[in-house]
Each structure stands twice: as structure tokens, then as C-alpha cells.
Amino acid sequence: MSVFLDPFQYEFMRKALLGCLLVGFTNGYLSGFIVLRRHALLADGLSHSLLPGLAVGAIFFSLNPVGLFLGALVAALLVVLGGKMITHSSRLKDDTSIGALYIAAFALGIILLKFAPVRVDLSHFLFGNVLGMANGDLWITYALSFFIVLVLTVFHRQLLLALFDPVVASSMGLSVAWLDYLLIGMMVMAMIASLQAVGAVMSIGLLILPAATIYLLSDSYDMMVWGGAFLGMVSAVAGLLLSYWVNLPSGPAIVMVLSAVFVAAYLFGPRYGVINRLLNNRRAKRATPPAPDQTGVDLPPAIS
């Protein structure tokens, strides 16, 4: 058997593969919206704010995935809505109010975990363990992925308009604020769907890097969304295999694969890559003729 197929003779690897495909696709698809909405840092903050909800879920429902899911969802929504409330009722701006709340929530989460009746490893929530995916986790991931992709597909026109031109979107009768909450809600769900596979914090890699990479390579919105989904999926599987071969933790291995592709796009991208742009600038400089002497010839005006 080939080195690629060998790992999948084990059931835990087959489940891990399915988890990676699902999580990679969903998060990668969503990443296009997050990058264009410039919500990357908000996503980072939210991933930490899941923790107190997970801790409360663990205290009351032990490690039942549904309990953890509900706890995480409520915690993230409280941080987002609380942050917005502070922004509206004080002079602070969104970044500060949500930044302040999420770190408070994170600290609270670490403290609450001490009271969980079962022994819970903090790093498990933050960095995941795709090799330990149980059927219940897979079902949750399945259901959430389906829901997220469905919602984003149904609202894709409204979201596109609101991302590109929010003022005109609201003049066309769309509620831009509502669409923003919808997107944030999908972000939180994607993090929860990724919890077991790559963990809340590592899921940020899958929620940002795929579309960020495609944005450096392509000028197409569809490519950002679907290409992001494809890249997320392929990288997640590549990371899984890497972690199997070299015996690395799987979540970080997936993020490292994505980061490598991202750096390659940043350096070598044909159009927006830095190396090509430097070379083009140099070529353009060399091709520029020396300043014309005073022959009295007027150049035609540039055509707009």
C-alpha cells in the first residue's frame, strides 16, 4: 500500500480524515467572507471567548458534545453582544470593548475549568485532537458544516453587497448590521464545529489563511470562496498526513501547512507576490527612457 493510503487502515484515521475534510471545507469557505469583512482579529478574539462556555458545559454536562456546543455558543454571543453594548454605551470602539471582554472571558474560562467534575485538558479545547474524533463529534461537525454552508449560500448575494458597499446595501433595503451578526454567528459555529478536530484557537488558521492565500493569487470573489474551501480541505488532509508521518500534533500541523502555502503565495504569487513585483519595478525602471532633453516636443496627455 502506498504511503498515502496506509494511514487510513485505522478507523481513527478514517474518522480524522472525514473530520478534516468537513472542517477544512467549511472554514475555508467561510474564510472568504471573514477576510473581505476584515474580521480576522475579531475571529481570533472570539475563539478565546468560547472557553468559559466550554467550561460551564463541562461542569454541567460533563463532556457531552451538545452541552459543550451550547455553552460555547452562548459564551461567544455574550462576548459579541456585550462588546457591542459597551461600544454603544461608552466612548470605546469595537476593537477595545471586544478585546477587553474576550480576554476576561478567557481568564474566567481557565478558572472555571478547575471546577469541572471531569478532568479536562485545556490544550484539548484550544488545539484540538483530530485523532480522538468520536461519532458524536463527527455528527456535530456534520450538522454545523451543512448549516453554515447552507446559510452562506442562501445569503451570498446580500453578503456580497454588504461586504463590498454597505451604504448602498442599506439603501437597497438590506440590514447590514443584521448580516454582520449573521456572519459572526457563522464564525462562532465554525469554531465550535472545529473544536474537536483542530481546537478553537487553531481553527482561526483555517478561518483566515485559505482566503488570505487566494486573495494574494486571484482577483475573483468566487475563487476566494470556493478556492478557499478547496485549499482548506486539501491543507487539512495534508496536515493530518504530516502529523501521522512525523508524529506531530495534528491541529498545529494543519496550520503549518496552510502557513507554508500562504508564505509561498506572498513571495511567489504571479501578480501580487512581492518578488515578482520587485522584479517588475526594476524592469520598469530600466525600461524608462532617460529624461527628454529640451526639444520643445509636447507629449500627448495621458488617456484616462
Add this chain to the structure above:
Amino acid sequence: MSGHHLTIHNVTVSYQHVPAILNIDADLRCGRCVGLLGPNGAGKSTLLKAIAGLVPLQSGEIQLHGHEPRRTRSIAYLPQRGLIDWDFPITVRGMVAMGRFPDLGGWRGFEKRDGEIVGEALAVTHLAPLANRQINALSGGQQQRAFLARAYAQQSHVCLLDEPFAGLDANSQKDLREILRGMAAQGKLLLVSHHDLASVPELFDDVLMLNRELVAFGTVAEAFTPANIARTYSTAPLAPAFP
């Protein structure tokens, strides 16, 4: 067409209890290109936003053809160019196609008819040769035309333009002026905020002069008089370019 009106009746809009525009009354006829003039802070943008439904009216009403306008369709708002991220990954055609979205809703597919409307919008605004370009490759004048094309694709009856001529060179300005004229000739109403007084007579049919309150409204010949200009800009120095 000439029977169609956009009626602004006794409209006041306030921000945090300070009125930005006060008791505005005007009856704009469709098929005209109307210049909206006034100093900075006179409420030009506020009036445009009020008509577009982007800010709530404190009092008064705005009617199109005698009814509450269906803003999603019949009124298009064109923001200032600087408010858009022109690095957004979309082509000119893709941007113009967004004008069809209010009609399409979430489910209906983009049909042949929608494609034809987009093609027409691109042709009217002289953008057809640039349709497959990225929007970040457009010049300022082309960006403004792309906005107009999107409004055209929306098949709106009224277009509200916020400072479209700002920062355009003479050629682009002329091009945009001709397109606006063409759209007015089709019976559309164009309300255009503008600050360069010297170019008013060549650009507009009517002027609406504003300094928080309405100073004057009428054809360029009637309303664009030195006395009205002095009253409109009473707190700001007159533009030296005025003939």
C-alpha cells in the same frame, strides 16, 4: 415622463437633536439633472441620504410620483468613491451586476434578461470595453461611471450622486456629464451634490441651493443668481471662479 415628480415636503433631519437640514421643500421633476449646491456642512449629503432612506426623517415626507418610494428599486444612491475598497476582488461587470440583486432576491437565478440589462448599463456608461477588468484598474472617472452603471442596472428612476465630479480631470468630467445628460433624457432624475460653482451652468438644468435651510430652487437661469449664491455661501467666501 414630465408628469413624474420627486416631492420633498417639509423635511427635517437631525443628528443628536441638532438639525442638519431644516424644513426643506422642493418638487423635483424627472428627466432633469439637478445640482445640489451649498457650503461644507450645509446638509447636502444628509439630504441625499434622507431621500435614499439611509437616515430617518425627523419630520416631513418624501414622495415619488405621489407615493412613498420603493427604495430598494426606484432610488439608487451613489456614495463617494473614497468609501469603497477598490481592491475588492470583483470585475466591473460583477460590480454592475450587483444592481440586479434587489430584483433577484436570494434564490432567483441570474437570467438572460438580467445579463442584457447589465450589458446595456455598461454600454450606456461607456464601460463595455472594460467589463472584464478588475475594479482596481479603473481611473476615478471610470469608477464613478461604474457606480452609475450599477444604478442603471438597478433600473432606478432616481439617482442620487454624492460629489461625483470631485477629483476628476476635464476629460472624465465631460464624459460623465454626457452620460448624466443621456440618462436625464431617458426620463431619469439625477440629483448631484457639487461644489465647483464655475461648472454649474454647463452641468445642470436645475439647482437646489442649500445652507441647512433651502435658499433657492429652480432652473439655473432663475435660481443660480449672485444674490442666491451670496446667501447660500454667506458663512463661506465666494468661490473666485464664479463668472
